[in-house]
Amino acid sequence: MKLTLHIWRQRSSKEKGSFETYAVTANEHMSFLEMLDVLNQELIEAKKEPVAFEHDCREGICGACSMVINGRPHGPVKGTTTCQVHMRHYKDGDHIWIEPFRAQSFPVIRDLVVDRSSFDRIIQSGGFISVNTGQAVDANSIPIEKDQAGEAMDAASCIGCGACVAACPNGSAMLFTAAKVSHLALMPQGAIENERRVQAMVEQMDKEGFGKCSNTYACEAECPKEISVLHIARLNRSYFKSMLTSK
């Protein structure tokens, strides 16, 4: 299939970017990133600058492959990262618009690559437990109810990709922060520090300049791991409770 790509090119956060148009031939077995590899190979052979994009695992677990495809973070397939989108979802003659994640707290480094270290700083502010738990213990030595463990696991499946921020009309990082708070709060090892953690992580999230959640739920709809906004509600109530009851 022959495709027309409109790709955002930007040399650095300081320079202005713009769309450039490219023609590429792909087949339906390629993944979206392989299609971009083909384009980049041609650009290199033509002695042109290849398109910078981030990728690592290419199997939907690392969260690196951030880009907005035709207005949607991680493209058109629900619950799927860009690297897992295959070209069979496109047809000959399609125009595809590819842009970086857009949010003030995710400055563009180059082309489609954005700086998501604001997420790292949110984790550093409280997304951990302070005791050394030593070696991994036997799975059943701490009894945890199955539903509870399941919910914690759902929250823990957040891969920190940032699609929630890119999808949000307010550039809010609530779904990410809520997922991180939930998966620790639902486990006995993490629950102890929840009161302090929830304040610290919200404070850091605000400091990074993310927007303020207005419950549009675009995050949940676009999240490749389908993290639920129920976690945002949990974050809200634990934050208010923590503010009212902490020392």
Place this chain on the structure above:
Amino acid sequence: MKWITKLLTSSLGQKLIMSLTGIFLILFLIVHLVGNLQLLAHDNGESFNIYAAFMSHNPFIRVISIGLYAFILLHSIQGIALWLTNRKAKGGHSSKGKVAGADWSSRNMALLGVLIFAFLCIHMGDFWVKMRFTDSLPLVNYPGHEGAVEDIFSRVHVAFQNIWIVIIYVVGVIALAFHLVHGFQSAFQTLGLNHKKYTPLIKGIGWLYAILFPLGFAILPLYHYFNL
């Protein structure tokens, strides 16, 4: 007391203000509509005028209404402030296509709010200012009621003969309906109240409220305009 400022200036605290003032306004609208349905009575305005006189002189209601004006202003100012910071945080839009989720109301709360605010200014200027700060309203006496009361009913009836006023009211309540379609359930999510057990109920009541109350308010000017 530092924790209070920390709470109320945090993103979640600002949303808490929106939610609590929003829920207060939702409760207020119930009282407001039930009272104003007396505009439909064919009694020369007796029940409505006596009710209006009671509402504007009862000291308890006076205190509540000062709270109401403060909450409207707080909700509006905080809402606009959130909209401004959120626009900045978004930092540019994608050029093509649309994300999933995020229905139209949820993305246009500030626009809808400004429309409601503009409506409120016209609405209050029309009736409340005239009742409160001028003596332009004639007095009427009703047998069985002590003392004369201001005839706000006739003022309302005359105002609602003007097609433009009727249109402004209808547009105002449509904006309110869309504001509530998102706002009602959003207020509960903000408070952290979201659960498989009761959230479907909240959403259902939210839809009913967002349709029935604006409809109730729209009937009042239409009823008078068409002299039903």
